[in-house]
Amino acid sequence: MKVFLDITGDNEEADPCVFAFTDFHRYIFEAGEVSQRILNGRNHVSLKKVDAIFITSLTMESIGGLIGLLLTIEEFVTSPINIFGPKGLHKLFTASSEFQRISCANVIELHNEQSQDVVIHGDNIFSFKSIPLWRGEKVENPDTFSPLDSNIMITSKEQAQFSPTKKRFKQDRKVWENIDRDAIMCYIGQTCDFKGKFLPEKAIQLGVPPSDLFTRLTKGESVVSPKTGQTVHPGQVMEPPIPSFKFTVIRCPSEEYFDSLFNSQAYQPFIEKKAVLANAIHICPPQVLNHPRYQHFMEQITSSTVGTKHTILNKEYNEPSSLLYASDKQLSRMSSFLPNIFDISTDKRTFQEFNHPTLPASNFYQVKQLTRVGISPVAERNKITHSTGNSHNDFETNEEDDEDIEVDVEFIDTPKGQKLKQELDKLEQLLESNPDKVKFPQVLFTGTGSSAPSRLRNVTGNYLRLNEQNDGILLDAGEGTYSQLHRFYGPKKIIDIILGLKLIWISHLHADHHLGIARLLQKRQEFEKLTGQTLPPITIIGSPGLIDWLDDLKRMTNLSFNGMKISDSDPHSKSLFKLLKQLNINEFTYVPVIHCSDAYGIYIKFKNGISITYSGDTRPCPLLAEVGKGSSLLIHECTFEDHKIEDAIAKRHSTVSEALGIGRQMNAEWTVLTHFSQRYPEIANTKTNMDLNYMVAFDLLCMSPYQYPLVKAMLGPLNEMFKSVDKQREIRRAQVSLLTIPKKVKKDNNSLKHTKNNNNNDNKNKKNNHNVGGGGESSIVGNSSSNIVDDNHQIDKNNNNNINNNQNNNGNNDNNNSGSGSSDDNFNRLINQERLKRYQYKYHYVKLNLKVIRLDVEKEEISVTQYTEQVDINNNNNNNNNNNEFCKYSKDIILLKTADGISSTLTTTTTTSTTNNDNNNNNNNNNNNNNNNNNNNNNNNSNSQDTTPTISTTN
Structure with missing residues (x-):
């Protein structure tokens, strides 16, 4: 069983992030900006296995990348992900409903001392607790672990859940009184006790032959030896259990949080040496780390038996290093041709070594490009390794992704x-x-x-x-x-x-x-x-x-x-x-x-x-x-x-x-x-x-x-x-495949890079292509194509399946479109089919408005050219009502189908106003030239993909 922590340092390019890995579950601590891009760049990271995300504060360092990360994860998950954080975290999701409803998140706000004694999340390997911190004295200290508002409800003693439905978001959109911008949440994670190593030679000595009896012994069951008839217990044939691995993530922004941190009951077992802390991750500024009280606290929670490691996470003490190796490599190659076009700065910020007055330097390490803390197997427990070259390669297998493979000759x-x-x-x-x-x-x-x-x-x-x-x-x-x-x-x-x-x-x-x-x-x-x-x-x-x-x-x-x-x-x-x-x-x-x-x-x-x-x-x-x-x-x-x-x-x-x-x-x-x-x-x-x-x-x-x-x-x-790089990568992949026996086939290593990009890479990037609120390759935000509503009219969804396909070859294909990669007829057939297949209006008359807003800075005038499109769909010569359809592509714009019989008149009205709003004149004759030549576009641009129908213009 592989269990480890991956830690990225505090860089100007990216905020700190801790990634906890097991064979079946993944956990993320902190989701600052660029965290999604960095996590996607690692071979072993599978976002679809993320079970929970732990947030320490309501600052951009903690939540700047959370929405984008969840929009990508949402493509994979089948059940909600728990998002833990301070009081007020759910307001981020309330606000983001302006552009995207996120349905994969259960937001759980933990905000009082009682939560320290509760396991807030866990699986068969990890369990987690939270430690709330307050600036100065706490304003409140409720006696019970209660929800913040009606949107958060206790489902069991261990867990509170918030279901961010669109309706609930709207109900409390402007309610912000529960936000505590200064609230901080720290976390303690611990593994279960790992089983000791099975010793087959001892089992054989006790008369247990290699068989399913070995399996039962490793599962903790006692068995009867077929040879001796005596009962053999697991403890007789296994090494002693490996104690649990405990770590903590501490964010302490200033000295004002010292009292709540140092008096926290959650850290008392470590201070009193009743429990052993293996690793402490400190997300703290230098003035906190160098404060005598905080250094004394670090000394108190350090165990001499295991040699507690302290991970320092801030840009003053972290070595500057890029977290985007593949991108850096590509930029370096392009810059070799045009250094003045790709003029990337080579300046590096300075950093310093951290020194504790009493604890030895071996107890401290400063995060580099990517730092791994081993947990299991036992030989790697608390072993610190750094990736200083290719941050994307897997530490154990040395697997290489295409973008990371070094070439012999540039x-x-x-x-x-x-x-x-x-x-x-x-x-x-x-x-x-x-x-x-x-x-x-x-x-x-x-x-x-x-x-x-x-x-x-x-x-x-x-x-x-x-x-x-x-x-x-x-x-x-x-x-x-x-x-x-x-x-x-x-x-x-x-x-x-x-x-x-x-x-x-x-x-x-x-x-x-x-x-x-x-x-x-x-x-x-x-x-x-x-x-x-x-x-x-x-x-x-x-x-x-x-x-x-x-x-x-x-x-x-x-x-x-x-x-x-x-x-x-x-x-x-x-x-x-x-x-x-x-x-x-x-x-x-x-x-x-x-x-x-x-x-x-x-x-x-x-x-x-x-x-x-x-x-x-x-x-x-x-x-x-x-x-x-x-x-x-x-x-x-x-x-x-x-x-x-x-x-x-x-x-x-x-x-x-x-x-x-x-x-x-x-x-x-x-x-x-x-x-x-x-x-x-x-x-x-x-x-x-x-x-x-x-x-x-x-x-x-x-x-x-x-x-x-x-x-x-x-x-x-x-x-x-x-092309040269791709060819060398292909040779390199072939060499690697001869030297290693892969555990499982991940890629088709016999295809060229560009083939991979167009096929296998579609699956690898499917999560990227779906997202971010539809921002790249998806549909209108927050809507499906079956419920889009025009400003004035509701689409008749019942008639969607009645669209007549005989309009695919429309006849009004004025453009040659030779540059499209398809034949003229096929291209225009696709255009018309895709435009019309889902949308149908049941009204006979449609009036639409578009506005082009021009700011003339010298005159300090705002000119608004309003295009009013008036369509009479009764004027139809085909006697087929199913042809009277429109494709809606924006809230204020409707593109007309080029079918015969539909008449359209586009009128323009220009209004000009000064910044004093004293003069509102209808200047219909001054700013209407934008559309005078629309009818000529289809005659000259043979390679243009413009398929907008001809519309007559009257001024």
């Missing part, structure tokens, strides 16, 4: 690699020599993957650095955004970057686009305190649901920000205009796109003439193409390769050719593809027949406008590099 060192490197160097020298080169805004991709983080790609984030003073904007901020910024800029420059961050714009409410905000806000507050500055709060712009979620989170964590809802009548517009002027922005336009409710793209025009359009998540959106006409750079999502068009339609994302088609319609100077499915860990197939200037984004790629040609040119060399 591609850059081959003759072909050197030739390609020289060509890139020549182009770079030419671009650098241009005296008129435009450096800003720089774009740094903090995440280029969809749904959930993987080893090589983090979830969505795009950082715009606007000037040498480090003023910055974030367009989306998925979990781990701060970690990525820190990796790129290093421990010194990151302070200026975070303090210079002025604006965060979130495209929509899916979790993979915004779960990194809280840690960014927390780090900004830390850096303000560190530098003695008091800065205006960061402005965050997003949907009403996003701002509500952040407001709720603010009540839990005391974060500071200035929230603005995407609206044509925001009362904060004057302050927003002031901010945009400071950032040298002339125009800031929100565009509704085709994904989920309140999903938007953005068009930004800077004073230096550079304009950037960002799509967010969307199907190909003609409205975005119109608003972003002539953009210098289009950043467009590209979740799927072309052959996955059915998935793209069903999940409201874009394929390669579709994204590039929007770039062509927009007449964008450059298009960069991002937001790739995690089934493509290194690079997706982006080959196309289109003659376009396009690029492919990678995590931590940073480019200025003058470097766009260089980023385009690097795609060929990087493709060759990946």
Whole structure:
């Protein structure tokens, strides 16, 4: 039986995390940001076996990654996971119901002294107890172990459970009086007593032959010897039992918690030497660890018999080391070709050794990249091992995952690699020599993957650095955004970057686009305190649901920000205009796109003439193409390769050719593809027949406008590099398979890497592709496709199965679509079939509204162009009512079926207002040019994937 603890240190890239492993169960202590990505990067970690998660505090260090982790785990589990933590923890789930209902969690809040004597969770190996801590004197000390509110009920003496149903969340959404931000929960875990080793030679000596009698003896049963007729007891043929292994996780933020910690009854058995503590994990700042009272406490709980080990978990005493080995290796390879594009900081923070005044140094160890504490078998008990190279390899088996296998010769060192490197160097020298080169805004991709983080790609984030003073904007901020910024800029420059961050714009409410905000806000507050500055709060712009979620989170964590809802009548517009002027922005336009409710793209025009359009998540959106006409750079999502068009339609994302088609319609100077499915860990197939200037984004790629040609040119060399690495990995896997006898087959080692990525890797990343609130490759958040409701009408679910398939070959296939990877007819058949097969309206008249909100910064005017689509579905020449159907792809947008007989009129109305809200004029003639050329799109763009039907326009 293998039992151990894996511990990751306190790093700026990731918060502390303790992972307890047995053959059948897994437990997690702390779920800070990036914990999901790190856990997914280990061979032995199986999230589907996680039984419980233990949280010590309501700070981002403890809960910053909890929602994302649970959204991934939810794909696997068949029964709820217990989440233990301080009073107020369930409010996190109440708040997150704004964007995702989590059904796999039983939230159990432990908040008084009585819980110390109760086993809160256990299995056949581990059992756990909790130790609550309070700052200063406790305000209350109830006599009984009672629930906090009606949502928490005692189901037995040992356990209280909270069932987070959507209804209950809504009932207490705004009730926050039970939150204690200062509450801390520590934990003690212990194993059962392990059986001693069976001694078969002694059994034979006592007349017990090798048979099922051996099995009965190992199970603790006495048997009768067939030879002697005497009873043989287990104690006669087994070594003495191995005592239980006890460990504790202690979080003590400050000296104010000393009294409740030192007076806790849970630690008295160790202090009085009635029990033996094998390992103590201290998540404490230096001022606590170096305090005489705390050092005396450490000495008291130390056992001289087993030599209690003390694990120190804080960044001041932990050696800085990356926890993302595979990502670092890939970045190193890409940087060898273009060091100025992948200009990753090599600065390292300093750390110091911890010394106790009385206890020997052998009792203490400081966590490195990954530290393992052995528990079972007995030979490994309390044995400390460190992983300092490949943090993903299994300690025992030395198994290697594909991304971790070392290659004998790097591609850059081959003759072909050197030739390609020289060509890139020549182009770079030419671009650098241009005296008129435009450096800003720089774009740094903090995440280029969809749904959930993987080893090589983090979830969505795009950082715009606007000037040498480090003023910055974030367009989306998925979990781990701060970690990525820190990796790129290093421990010194990151302070200026975070303090210079002025604006965060979130495209929509899916979790993979915004779960990194809280840690960014927390780090900004830390850096303000560190530098003695008091800065205006960061402005965050997003949907009403996003701002509500952040407001709720603010009540839990005391974060500071200035929230603005995407609206044509925001009362904060004057302050927003002031901010945009400071950032040298002339125009800031929100565009509704085709994904989920309140999903938007953005068009930004800077004073230096550079304009950037960002799509967010969307199907190909003609409205975005119109608003972003002539953009210098289009950043467009590209979740799927072309052959996955059915998935793209069903999940409201874009394929390669579709994204590039929007770039062509927009007449964008450059298009960069991002937001790739995690089934493509290194690079997706982006080959196309289109003659376009396009690029492919990678995590931590940073480019200025003058470097766009260089980023385009690097795609060929990087493709060759990946092929070379894959070939060497295949050879390495074949060599390893000849030298080892695997315990069980995990992979098909006879297939090339790219084949594996498209097949086996689908299963490995299935958890990633489903998640994060639908943020990557799933459906609308919180809804299934059978219950989506329009603003004005309820879908007739009873008629869903009556859809006539004779509309698959519609006849209005105006686009050639030669770049789609499918024939014209087949492609359009798929389009129409997927659009229409689930949604049917039973009404004869539909009126819909879309709004494009344009902020003219120089004039301080907000122009709202409202597109009103009026449809009469009675005008149908086919005499088949089943053809009168619509596909809903957003709360405010409905895409019409291209069937004959349906008439549509699109009218536009533009309203312009100043920041003083004094003038509300209907300027119907000034801002309606966005849709004048819609009817021409289908004639010229043969490779475009735009399948929007022709709609006549009247102004």
